[in-house]
Amino acid sequence: MEDGENEEFLENVDINDDVVTLRDLFERRKILLRKKKEILNKQYYANKLAAENQQQELVSVPLSGELEQEPPNQNLTSELTTLTTILDTTSTQNRDENITSIDVNINIVEPNKNDLEFSSDDSVTDPSFVALSDITNLKPLSPANTEWFPEREIENTAKKNGRKRKGNPNNWKRIINKRQRMMGEEYIGFKKDGTKFVQNDPKPARIMGPICMSKRCFSGKAMYCPKLTEEVRSEIFKTYWKMSLHEKKMYIASMVDKTPTTRKTKNSNSRRSDTKVYYLKVNDKKERVCLKTFLETLGIKEWTVRYWLGEKTTIDNESEPSAVVATETKKESARKYLMALPKLPSHYCRQSTSKLYLEPIIQTKSQLYRLYVDYSVSRNEPVASRKVFEGVLFEENISLYQPKKDACDQCCAHKAGNMSDEQYIKHIELKDLARIEKTLDKEAARKGTIHALTADLQAVKLCPSLNASALYFKTKLAVHNFTIYNLGTNGVACYWFDETACDLKATTYASFLVDYLTKLLENDPKDVVLFTDGCTAQNRNNIVSNALLRLAMAKNIVITQKYLEKGHTQMEVDSVHSVIERKLKNREIFLPSQYATITKEARKVPSPYQVITPDHTFF
Known part of the structure; x- marks a missing residue:
C-alpha cells in the first residue's frame, strides 16, 4: 500500500469503532500514534516559543546553557514504520480468528517515558490538546469480551509458556517414601x-x-x-x-x-x-x-x-534351563499367533505412534487370550500364561481397536474439575462462534452465493467382513471412504478405495478435493468454503493447502479452508457415514465393490449418494 493510499485509508477509519480483528487494532494504533505525534509536536514548539520569549525578557541575565530539546518523534516514526510493515505482512493472512487461530508476533515499541509526561498547562498552551485517554475506546477487560484483546492474549500466552521451574526429585512423595x-x-x-x-x-x-x-x-x-x-x-x-x-x-x-x-540324607531329596x-x-x-x-x-x-x-x-538348578526353554517356546508361540492376526494402523495418531490395532471384533484382552488358548490347544502347541501373552502383546506394539469418539478433552477435563471455569467458557465461546460461522456459510450456499462443503474420512472397513470365526485369521483388505457433503445442494460424493490403490497420506485427500472441486466449478464457478476437522495428516497440512491454492489460481476464485473447534467437529458429512453404517449392519461383504453398491442404495431422497471408485492411476 502506497503512502498516499495509506493516509487516505487511515482517514476513513473511525477510532470509535470496536476492535474486532488484529488489523483493526493495528489501524487504530496507527491513528493514535499519529495524533500523539501531532500533540507532541505542538507541545514542543509551544514550549520552545515560550522559552525564547522568556530569554528575550531576561536578556540581561546570563544563562548557564541553551534550552535544547530534540523533537521526540524518532520513536514514534519507528513505531509507525514497524506497524506498517507488520500490517502489510499480515494483510493477506486469514482474518477468521473464530475458525483458525493464527499466531502473529507483534513487536510493539514502548514509547519513551518522557514523551508521556505532559505539563500541567497543556490545555492552556495548546487549545487543541486532546488526552490520549479521551480518544481511546478499548473495552474493559472481562470474561465476556476477552476476544477483543489479541495482544493481551498474546502476552498472557507468553507468560504461561515461559520457562518453568525445574522439579526436584528429592521432594517427590514417592522418592521420600522410598527413602524412609x-x-x-x-x-x-x-x-x-x-x-x-x-x-x-x-x-x-x-x-x-x-x-x-x-x-x-x-x-x-x-x-x-x-x-x-x-x-x-x-x-x-x-x-x-x-x-x-x-x-x-x-x-x-x-x-x-x-x-x-556335613550329613546327607539317604534319599538326597532335601532342598537344603x-x-x-x-x-x-x-x-x-x-x-x-x-x-x-x-x-x-x-x-x-x-x-x-x-x-x-x-x-x-x-x-532346583537342574530345572532352570528347561524352564527357560519352555518359556521361550511359549513366547514364540504367542508371538506367532499375534503375527497371524490381521491388524490396522491408527487413523488419528499416525504421526505420533506406530501402534497396530486388532479388528474391532475382539473387545477385551480376556477374549483375545481365550481365542489364543483354543487355537493353541487345537494345534497341540504350548500355551503361554496370561502374563507372558500380554508381555508379547506389549513387545509387538499391538493393541485392541477402540473407535475414536468425538468427545472433547477440554469438556471432559472441566467436568472432572481439571479445568477452570474461565478456560471452559472461552472454549465454549469459540465452539459457538465456529458453529455460527458454519451456519452463515450454509445459508450463503443455499442462496447461491458460494459453495459450502464439509469433508471427512469414514472409519476403516474390512473386506471380507463376515461373522464366521474361521475367516477371522485370514488376511483382509482395508477399505476407506472419503466423503464430501455439499451444504448448498445436499449432494454427496463418496470416494471408496482400498489399500491396493493408495495409502492414507496427504496427497490422497488432496486428489479427492481437487477432483471434486474441478467438476463442481466447471458448471458453477464461484468461491468455495471448505469445513473439515483439524486432523494434521488428513486436512491441516501444506500439501492440501498448496493443492487448493493452485486450483484457486487456475479457476480465478477464492477457496477458504476452515477448521472447527477441537473436540466439536460434528458436521453434516457425519450423517452420511451414519446412514452407511446402518445399511451395512448384518450385511456380509465379500468384495470391496459391495461397499460402493450398498452406498448407492443407502439414500433415495433427495438423491442417491454419488460413488466414485478410483484406482491407482487416479492419485
Whole structure:
C-alpha cells in the first residue's frame, strides 16, 4: 500500500469503532500514534516559543546553557514504520480468528517515558490538546469480551509458556517414601485391593527386637549372644539402617557364611544344600550369633536374608534351563499367533505412534487370550500364561481397536474439575462462534452465493467382513471412504478405495478435493468454503493447502479452508457415514465393490449418494 493510499485509508477509519480483528487494532494504533505525534509536536514548539520569549525578557541575565530539546518523534516514526510493515505482512493472512487461530508476533515499541509526561498547562498552551485517554475506546477487560484483546492474549500466552521451574526429585512423595523405607522409618506400603495394588498401607518404623534367650546360646561357648549388650546391639542397629540398599546387601553377604551340609540324607531329596553361619561385627571383629539374635538385632526378616543371598536362583538348578526353554517356546508361540492376526494402523495418531490395532471384533484382552488358548490347544502347541501373552502383546506394539469418539478433552477435563471455569467458557465461546460461522456459510450456499462443503474420512472397513470365526485369521483388505457433503445442494460424493490403490497420506485427500472441486466449478464457478476437522495428516497440512491454492489460481476464485473447534467437529458429512453404517449392519461383504453398491442404495431422497471408485492411476 502506497503512502498516499495509506493516509487516505487511515482517514476513513473511525477510532470509535470496536476492535474486532488484529488489523483493526493495528489501524487504530496507527491513528493514535499519529495524533500523539501531532500533540507532541505542538507541545514542543509551544514550549520552545515560550522559552525564547522568556530569554528575550531576561536578556540581561546570563544563562548557564541553551534550552535544547530534540523533537521526540524518532520513536514514534519507528513505531509507525514497524506497524506498517507488520500490517502489510499480515494483510493477506486469514482474518477468521473464530475458525483458525493464527499466531502473529507483534513487536510493539514502548514509547519513551518522557514523551508521556505532559505539563500541567497543556490545555492552556495548546487549545487543541486532546488526552490520549479521551480518544481511546478499548473495552474493559472481562470474561465476556476477552476476544477483543489479541495482544493481551498474546502476552498472557507468553507468560504461561515461559520457562518453568525445574522439579526436584528429592521432594517427590514417592522418592521420600522410598527413602524412609530404606532408612527404616515409617512409610506407606502397597496393599492389594481387589485386582490392583494400592499404596495406602502404613508401615511402622523398624525397631530392634529382643535377644535370643535359648539354652543353646547361653549354655554353649560357640555363641556370642549372652555377651551382647543393649548398647552394642543398638549401635549395630543404627549403623545398619544408615546404609543404602546396596550397602545393606553387601553387609548381609559379609556377615553370613555358607558351608556345605556335613550329613546327607539317604534319599538326597532335601532342598537344603548348605548351612548358614551368622555373625555380628563387635569391636571390628566378627562374633558368631544365632539366627534369631541376628535378625532381631538388625530388625529384618529371614526371607530378606535368604533373598539377598540368592537362594531363589539356586533352588532346583537342574530345572532352570528347561524352564527357560519352555518359556521361550511359549513366547514364540504367542508371538506367532499375534503375527497371524490381521491388524490396522491408527487413523488419528499416525504421526505420533506406530501402534497396530486388532479388528474391532475382539473387545477385551480376556477374549483375545481365550481365542489364543483354543487355537493353541487345537494345534497341540504350548500355551503361554496370561502374563507372558500380554508381555508379547506389549513387545509387538499391538493393541485392541477402540473407535475414536468425538468427545472433547477440554469438556471432559472441566467436568472432572481439571479445568477452570474461565478456560471452559472461552472454549465454549469459540465452539459457538465456529458453529455460527458454519451456519452463515450454509445459508450463503443455499442462496447461491458460494459453495459450502464439509469433508471427512469414514472409519476403516474390512473386506471380507463376515461373522464366521474361521475367516477371522485370514488376511483382509482395508477399505476407506472419503466423503464430501455439499451444504448448498445436499449432494454427496463418496470416494471408496482400498489399500491396493493408495495409502492414507496427504496427497490422497488432496486428489479427492481437487477432483471434486474441478467438476463442481466447471458448471458453477464461484468461491468455495471448505469445513473439515483439524486432523494434521488428513486436512491441516501444506500439501492440501498448496493443492487448493493452485486450483484457486487456475479457476480465478477464492477457496477458504476452515477448521472447527477441537473436540466439536460434528458436521453434516457425519450423517452420511451414519446412514452407511446402518445399511451395512448384518450385511456380509465379500468384495470391496459391495461397499460402493450398498452406498448407492443407502439414500433415495433427495438423491442417491454419488460413488466414485478410483484406482491407482487416479492419485
